[in-house]
Amino acid sequence: MRPSAIQLLNILVPVKRSVDFAVKIRVNPQQTGIDTNVKHSMNPFDEIAVEEAVRLREKLKADVKLIKAITIGPPKASDTLRTALAMGADSAIHVEVPESSASPEPLAVAKTLRAVIDKHNASAKEAGDKFDLIILGKQAIDDDLGVTGQMLAGLLGWSQATFASKVEVDVGKNEAVVTREIDGGAEEVRCRLPLVVTTDLRLNEPRYASLPNIMKAKKKPIEKLSPADLGLDYTPQLETLKVSEPPKRVGGGKVASVDELLAKLKEAGIEAA
Amino acid sequence: MLRTSSIICRAALTRSYATATSPHALVFLEHRAGVIDSGSLSALTAAEQLGGQVSALVVGGSEHVQGVVDEVKKLKGVTSVLHSTSQQYTEPLPETLSPLLEKLLSDSPFTHVVSATSSTAKSLLPRVSARLDAPTVSDVTSLEHDAASGSTTFTRPIYAGNAIATVRAPAGIPIKFFTVRGTAFAPAVSQDSTADDKAVDPVEVADPVTQHLKTTIAKSDRPDLGVASRVVSGGRALKNAETFEKTLYPLADALGAAVGASRAAVDAGYADNSLQVGQTGKVVAPELYMAIGISGAIQHLAGMKDSKLIVAINKDADAPIFQVADVGLVADLFDAVPELTEKLKK
Numbered sequence: 001m002r003p004s005a006i007q008l009l010n011i012l013v014p015v016k017r018s019v020d021f022a023v024k025i026r027v028n029p030q031q032t033g034i035d036t037n038v039k040h041s042m043n044p045f046d047e048i049a050v051e052e053a054v055r056l057r058e059k060l061k062a063d064v065k066l067i068k069a070i071t072i073g074p075p076k077a078s079d080t081l082r083t084a085l086a087m088g089a090d091s092a093i094h095v096e097v098p099e100s101s102a103s104p105e106p107l108a109v110a111k112t113l114r115a116v117i118d119k120h121n122a123s124a125k126e127a128g129d130k131f132d133l134i135i136l137g138k139q140a141i142d143d144d145l146g147v148t149g150q151m152l153a154g155l156l157g158w159s160q161a162t163f164a165s166k167v168e169v170d171v172g173k174n175e176a177v178v179t180r181e182i183d184g185g186a187e188e189v190r191c192r193l194p195l196v197v198t199t200d201l202r203l204n205e206p207r208y209a210s211l212p213n214i215m216k217a218k219k220k221p222i223e224k225l226s227p228a229d230l231g232l233d234y235t236p237q238l239e240t241l242k243v244s245e246p247p248k249r250v251g252g253g254k255v256a257s258v259d260e261l262l263a264k265l266k267e268a269g270i271e272a273a
Numbered sequence: 274m275l276r277t278s279s280i281i282c283r284a285a286l287t288r289s290y291a292t293a294t295s296p297h298a299l300v301f302l303e304h305r306a307g308v309i310d311s312g313s314l315s316a317l318t319a320a321e322q323l324g325g326q327v328s329a330l331v332v333g334g335s336e337h338v339q340g341v342v343d344e345v346k347k348l349k350g351v352t353s354v355l356h357s358t359s360q361q362y363t364e365p366l367p368e369t370l371s372p373l374l375e376k377l378l379s380d381s382p383f384t385h386v387v388s389a390t391s392s393t394a395k396s397l398l399p400r401v402s403a404r405l406d407a408p409t410v411s412d413v414t415s416l417e418h419d420a421a422s423g424s425t426t427f428t429r430p431i432y433a434g435n436a437i438a439t440v441r442a443p444a445g446i447p448i449k450f451f452t453v454r455g456t457a458f459a460p461a462v463s464q465d466s467t468a469d470d471k472a473v474d475p476v477e478v479a480d481p482v483t484q485h486l487k488t489t490i491a492k493s494d495r496p497d498l499g500v501a502s503r504v505v506s507g508g509r510a511l512k513n514a515e516t517f518e519k520t521l522y523p524l525a526d527a528l529g530a531a532v533g534a535s536r537a538a539v540d541a542g543y544a545d546n547s548l549q550v551g552q553t554g555k556v557v558a559p560e561l562y563m564a565i566g567i568s569g570a571i572q573h574l575a576g577m578k579d580s581k582l583i584v585a586i587n588k589d590a591d592a593p594i595f596q597v598a599d600v601g602l603v604a605d606l607f608d609a610v611p612e613l614t615e616k617l618k619k
Contacts (some may be wrong), residue, residue, distance in 0.1 A: 005414035024571065034436055062475070106399070112293045144431050144552065145411045150367065150396055151403035159368055159482035162396045177486070182392040183499070184305075184547050185490040187468050189366070192482045201536070201553055202546060237408050237446055241426065242439040249578055254590075258612045261584065264600045268582050270503070270561050272617045273529025 002171035007171050008065040008128035011053045011136050012120075013089060015046040015071050016103075017080040018142040027245050034243065037236075042080045045137025047087075048199040051206040053135055054088035056169060063171045066090055074090040074099040074110055077220060086209030087216035092222045094180065097234065103143075104227075117156065117232040132194040133176075138163050149198035159191040165202040169193075222232055294384060296418050296425075299355075299377070301388040301397065303347060303365070305490075307337035308479070309344060311500045312389025312453070313434030314460030321350035321451040321461070322436035323425065331356040332475075334363035334372065346467045353468050359475035367397040372476040374401045378448055385425070390452040390556075402450040408596040409450040410440060412556075414457040425449050433552040434575035455499060455581060456558035491545045493532075498548060501531030503561040506550055506577070509537035510566025510588065510606060514610045517543040520607065521565065524614045533557065533577075535567045551576035566606045569594030586610065 019025060020039040028035050036251065042050075050069065057064035069084035071077045072095040081092040096110055097104065104112070113134070121130040139146030152159035160213045161167070161178035180187045181200045209217070229235055255261050265271070298320035303310040306328035320327045329345050331338055331354060338358045345354050355377070361369045378386065378401070388394035390412045414437075415426045431438045442449045447514070498504065501599030504588045505525040511517040519540065525532045536551055550557055552575040562580035567573060569585070569592055577583070578597055585598035586606050595601040602609060 019432070021572070025435050027436050096597045105408055106490065107403055107406070110403055117590055139553070141552070144429075144433070145409070146395060147399035147402075147411060150399035151409075154371065154400035154403040160396065160400065162484070163392060164366075180392075181546055182488070184497075185488065186546075187364075187488045188486040189486075190484045190486055200541070235420070237442075238410070239441045239443065240438060241441055243431070244437050244439070246430065246434060246437050246578075249583075249597045251596045251601065254595065254601040254603060256602075257604070258604070258609055258616060261586075261600060261602050261609075261613065262616055264563075265584070270528070270582070272527050273503075 007063070007131055008131060008172065009056065009060065009063055009169065010131045011064065011068070011133045011135060012067040012113070012117065012131045013046070013049050013053050013067065013069045013084065014109070014148070015050065015069055015080055015084050016043040016137070016140050017071065017073050017077040018043045018140055020028070021141055023232065027243055031087045031242050031244055032240070039047060040076070041120045042083050043137050045139060045141070045199050047206040048201065048203050049135040049137050050084045050089060051204045052167060052197075052199060054207075055204060057088070060169065060171060068092060070095070070116060072104055072109055072114065073097060078083050081202070081210065081222055082214075082217050085220040086214045087207060088213075089220075091220055093225060095225045095230070097227065101234070102236070105236050106145055106148040107151055108232065108234050110155055111229065112230060112232055113152050114203070115232065117244055130194075133169070134196045136196070136198050138198040138200055149196050153196035156194070156196070158194045158196050160196045161189055161191050162198045163200045164197050165200045167197055167203070169263045181251050212265065234249065277294065294382065294423070295382075295420065296323040296384045297382055298323055298325065298327050298385040298387050299383045300327060301374075301394055302329040302331050303361050303389065303391060303393055304331070304333065304337065304341045307340050310389060310391060311497070312391050312455040312459055314348070315455040315458040316389045316453045317348060317461035317496070318458040319413065319416060323385055324417060324420060325384070325418075326352040328339070328355055329384070332362040332365065332373065333358065341471050345547060347463045347465070348461045348468055349464045350461050351468045354470040356439065357473040357475045359477060361477060361481070362475065364488070365393045365397070366481070366483050366485060367400045368476045368483045369481050370397055371400050371404065372478060373473070375404055376476050377473065378405060383448060386448060386450045387474050388452050390454055393505050394452055398450050398452060405448060407446050407448055407450055409452065410442065412454045413450050413451045414454050416451070417423045418529050427451060429489055430575070433571050434578065435571060443463075454556060456556055459579045491547045494523060496529070496531045497552070498531040498533055498555050498557060501557070502559050503528050503530035503549070504533045504557055504559045504580070505530045505563045505565065506533035506535065506567060507538055507544065507565050508535040508567030508608045509541060511538060511540060511543055516607075520610050524563070524610055524617070527614050527617045528561070529560070530563070535570075564594050565610060567594055568592045569597065
């Protein structure tokens with residue numbers, strides 16, 4: 001337990017620039033990946049993470065000392081950070097990788113986040129300056145891996161609350177009660193801070209940044225780092241051999257009436273149970 | 274017995290390669306209060322495809338573990354069952370289970386750690402893999418292990434199932450972690466033989482950082498969505514929770530089907546979260562999938578497009594769902610569904 005007099009929340013929100021969720025992606029002819037010359041935006045689960053951090057501040061007021069967004073990505077990923085700043089983050093870190101390089105694997109991302117957290121916490125003058133809550137999206141909608149948050153919690157040895165649909169932080173007690181979406185229902189857990197939370201879709205409805213806030217966000221600081229600054233190497237552990245199109249489904253056409261539909265079902269051997 | 278001898282054979286053969294060892298998978302086998310999770314049965318099948326030994330790990334409180342172990346011992350493909358019992362394992366929290374797995378994996382010759390792509394395993398496996406400096410490959414749909422090189426190749430859907438990635442975990446990754454998409458592998462079946470079982474001392478965590486408070490499971494007398502052979506799913510066009518129930522449930526009951534929902538229907542409060550089918554919900558692949566009042570956004574298609582027969586009922590003839598549906602009916606669902614239910618019952 002830390003001394004209670006200086007209990008303050010410092011939140012780190014990792015965000016990812018990914019292909020917009022509404023884009024119908026196309027595999028490139030070389031089968032090495034997809035055509036990325038399409039609209040990108042912030043990973044939807046990360047928007048929910050930023051929103052949650054901002055809502056915590058609105059609820060807990062001065063108890064939330066800092067909301068910092070961080071991204072690892074090409075130069076263009078700074079747009080994603082500006083979005084987070086416009087939604088209410090105070091400052092941001094951009095770990096920049098070359099435009100051409102593939103996005104780092106989750107374990108490398110988790111190690112980057114750990115390095116940033118360790119560095120920040122080591123330089124914190126008092127306990128109330130340390131990061132003690134990390135909110136991430138439950139998965140990125142491009143690689144669909146959904147592992148970064150858990151990996152980060154493991155590396156840090158912190159408690160974790162994945163697939164959160166409700167987060168209640170009690171700063172005084174140094175704990176959070178989180179409702180998690182699990183298979184078949186929900187689960188409530190009490191986690192001691194410091195804590196890693198990953199967001200489910202139902203945690204909140206992210207706000208739109210207003211024009212004044214977008215203007216203000218342009219003045220908020222973004223610190224630039226390179227993987228080398230953190231002593232990290234992004235060489236992937238896994239080799240991507242191929243990216244291919246999934247087998248195409250061809251629609252079987254339409255029927256004109258319920259009776260025809262029933263006949264088709266019967267043909268397929270489906271009858272009432 | 275035959276199985277064992279073939280493994281010995283393979284081990285003898287691979288001995289000539291300096292780097293390769295015969296694969297030995299550890300399957301994290303899940304159960305809820307003593308009932309084995311169907312996804313875990315598929316994970317066992319996937320583990321067996323690696324071509325080596327398969328050990329299942331069963332954890333839990335004292336009241337359930339023995340019963341589960343007895344059942345798992347009979348499952349095809351299982352060569353041994355490890356079990357660990359502790360009050361701390363009654364609720365499978367990653368913070369308390371991770372130390373047990375880390376200890377097991379550092380002591381034993383496991384080459385792969387396998388589980389279903391379930392909410393519990395998705396929380397646990399990456400935490401453990403990161404501590405062992407290894408990646409986790411999520412939601413694998415097929416796999417192939419090359420015993421000579423010690424590398425394993427996986428395929429998995431990315432971009433909401435709109436592309437399939439083939440990735441190789443090279444021999445340099447000594448323990449390969451992956452979770453398995455249940456609908457892509459047949460569940461392991463019971464057979465006569467029995468595997469060995471071995472108790473493993475629990476690793477008690479003093480003063481755990483996370484405490485389980487309560488679990489709420491949405492009760493239903495219909496089949497479980499994840500494993501049902503027929504699914505009737507509703508979308509936003511169902512208007513509200515009451516009409517959702519009134520329209521879909523009789524049809525589902527007539528067919529003996531599970532009920533699913535699109536994200537729009539769940540977000541609007543028509544159906545419980547646990548019924549969501551899609552990229553971020555359940556992935557299903559039943560014999561029959563009926564999409565009713567669902568437009569067919571890519572996020573939804575990601576969860577159901579491997580179904581055998583897809584039937585769509587929608588008012589909008591241009592809805593994208595008709596591009597994947599085997600049988601489509603353009604009609605008002607409030608007329609068509611009751612009529613269908615009536616005529617089915619005859």
